[in-house]
Amino acid sequence: MTSDDKDTITFTEVDEIDYPTATYVYSKALVQSTYLPQDKKKGNITGRVDVIHPSSKPQPWSLSTLSNLLVDVFLPAGYPHSVSDDYVWYQIFDSLQAFSSSIAGLLSSRAVLQGVGVGNAEASPTAALLLHILQDSSGRIATILFAHRVGTALEPECKMYRLAADVFNDAAMILDCLSPMISAGVSRVTVLSIAGVLRALCGVAGGSSKASLSAHFSRWGNLAEVNAKDSSQETIISLIGMLVGSFVVSNVTSYTATWILLVMLLTMHLSLNYAAVRSVQMTSLNRQRANIVFSTLLGSDPGLNLKYATLSQYGPLGSKQNIATKTQDQWQVPTPAQVANQEKIFETDGILKWSSSVPSPRQYKLGYCRIGVSLEQFLAPSSSPQRGSGSFGTLLPMPRLSSLFESEDYILFLHPNGQIWDARILLKTSSTTQSQLKAWLHALLTAQVLCTSTETIQEQSDRTNIEFMMDTISRTLVFLNDGARTDQYMSALTQAGWDINVAALETRSGRRIACNH
Structure with a gap:
């Protein structure tokens, strides 16, 4: 209050946590005799200020005073x-x-x-x-x-x-x-x-x-x-x-x-x-916490039918139910406190694990994933480089991969490694922290789908395996993009207390690529 027609103005002073420390009451100087003689001589006094401290203020040298001093x-x-x-x-x-x-x-x-x-x-x-x-x-x-x-x-x-x-x-x-x-x-x-x-x-x-x-x-x-x-x-x-x-x-x-x-x-x-x-309850999603959160979230999504993963390459991943009719109340998004109770302090770098609560809480390994790799590392498992030459051959269908991920900020492919999978993620120069999280989510879901189909493709040729892989990657990407599902996932993570703007997935200096079609 600052208007001149008010005879009294009350100011309340608070500390950093909005706790009142003092109250100042300003009133007009109507009676000059209320002031000290030295103040009268100045001739410019317009008001009087009364200071009122909280009644609950601790007494000097009390236990509360000592406690407050130690806190400060x-x-x-x-x-x-x-x-x-x-x-x-x-x-x-x-x-x-x-x-x-x-x-x-x-x-x-x-x-x-x-x-x-x-x-x-x-x-x-x-x-x-x-x-x-x-x-x-x-x-x-x-x-x-x-x-x-x-x-x-x-x-x-x-x-x-x-x-x-x-x-x-x-x-x-x-x-x-x-x-x-x-x-x-x-x-x-x-x-x-x-x-x-x-x-x-x-x-x-x-x-x-x-x-x-x-x-x-x-x-x-x-x-x-x-x-x-x-x-x-x-x-x-x-x-x-x-x-x-x-x-x-x-x-x-x-x-x-x-x-x-x-x-x-x-x-x-x-x-x-x-x-x-x-x-400590970290709110950033590193690799281990991303595994726990994403697998729990995917496992609780009623729109995901993992049982179809064992069917042919034409089997669906999502239900026929329109995503607009789904309710996010059915999604289970672990909070940072819940994940802190599950995560290990020492965990294998880059491991892909699926956390399941049905029928009992457990985690099982799907494979490994490296994010932000160079193009040479991305092609390494299926390439035959020629020593002393600037070119080499590869079985990966790079034109199809580039076309499939043209609208994404990353490129994903998985290579079989026995009964588990080795996922590699190329990041484009336009990648953000949220697109990196989507890439890890995509790798985790694809590895889970492929692990249920490993026995079906182990004895097939490399070309057949690549075709199956491309189809699985495509189906999982369609599922994540259906009805902006990934964006809804990210919104649910934010509401659960996760900071999706912190980059915590790369544990090595990463590389970025620019694709020119």
């Missing part, structure tokens, strides 16, 4: 509304694992100091320095090679690499504790260098995956603050761990007691890390 210091502003629902459980487990890791780290550091000769008059400071340089150099080289090898996969598989980072770290601690028992020389240097390499791998995998998890947790564009508060939490937990660890290393000195305690701490460390990553 160690948690992001606006908590719990500024972060995702799974943030608190992850941070609890992550803090506990950091505590156990701090104590275990002190034990391993003591072992390293013993190994380099601390307390031994014959030990050379120069030798210890050279060993440190060797460890540091090998770790830096490992960092470069590891980042080059798995850099693209760190974000899609952040949960796996977050746990893998602590596996690397714990393995390094074990090697450190073994080093005093190894004879001095090349053997001990090798062991300590391997430990340095493992720590370097831990740094790359842990730092990158934690950055992806922080981006998942942040809800108000507060990624920097989430990272900063996470560092504050780790700092205080590590400080407490060092204080407790100082008491531990002072009293646990025997060989047997040290190893028993170390194994207990490392077991607790990995268990808490596993619980932490299991509590």
Whole structure:
């Protein structure tokens, strides 16, 4: 309210979560005597402001005040509304694992100091320095090679690499504790260098995956603050761990007691890390989560008749019921929380799995899929390249494939590999995150249809198999495009809480093609 005909204006001040912190009441200065003498002298006072604080404001030095102070210091502003629902459980487990890791780290550091000769008059400071340089150099080289090898996969598989980072770290601690028992020389240097390499791998995998998890947790564009508060939490937990660890290393000195305690701490460390990553409910669809979500969705679609997959190549895939008359209420779309309970932390890269809840919950392998491959990789299973020549032959009907996928942003073909299928997906330069999801959905559905027909085509010629394959790919594509079914699938995924605008299917640097017909 700003009109001049109002004698009183009330302003309510709120914090980040719209909680009222104070109320300001402005009133016109009708009685000058209500003001202080020094204010009268100014001669320009037009109004009076009364400040009213909430009656529920905690008293100074109360327990509520201390609790609010800790929340302000160690948690992001606006908590719990500024972060995702799974943030608190992850941070609890992550803090506990950091505590156990701090104590275990002190034990391993003591072992390293013993190994380099601390307390031994014959030990050379120069030798210890050279060993440190060797460890540091090998770790830096490992960092470069590891980042080059798995850099693209760190974000899609952040949960796996977050746990893998602590596996690397714990393995390094074990090697450190073994080093005093190894004879001095090349053997001990090798062991300590391997430990340095493992720590370097831990740094790359842990730092990158934690950055992806922080981006998942942040809800108000507060990624920097989430990272900063996470560092504050780790700092205080590590400080407490060092204080407790100082008491531990002072009293646990025997060989047997040290190893028993170390194994207990490392077991607790990995268990808490596993619980932490299991509590995370990612909303992006990587390969494993896409398998679970798409197979559940396809299996619940009343318009899909997979029983016809065993018929001839002319058998239908969709029912005769018009898609406009179907109801999406019959579709089962797992939420991120439900999928988090089903997914594995370590899963085979690129595997195609079909999740079924009838008659009992289970998953079975259909084959493997690679997305974003080069054209050479796409043609490799059925091509006969001539060494030293710029051309080679192929059995794939590329003109038919290009024509079939002319309106799509990808090209799909599957090659038989025993009882399973090897799917390859070419992505066009026009591909988007949603078209990549459609390509994976198409590959999963086609592999499911083909797996029920494997016995029928195994003994046929290559040309007959290709004809059958082309027909199956065509029928599945028609099914996905019927009545904009795929668009309705994507809409259902969004309503279930999935972010279909995040690209998480490619775990290697991909290629794109441009088709000129």
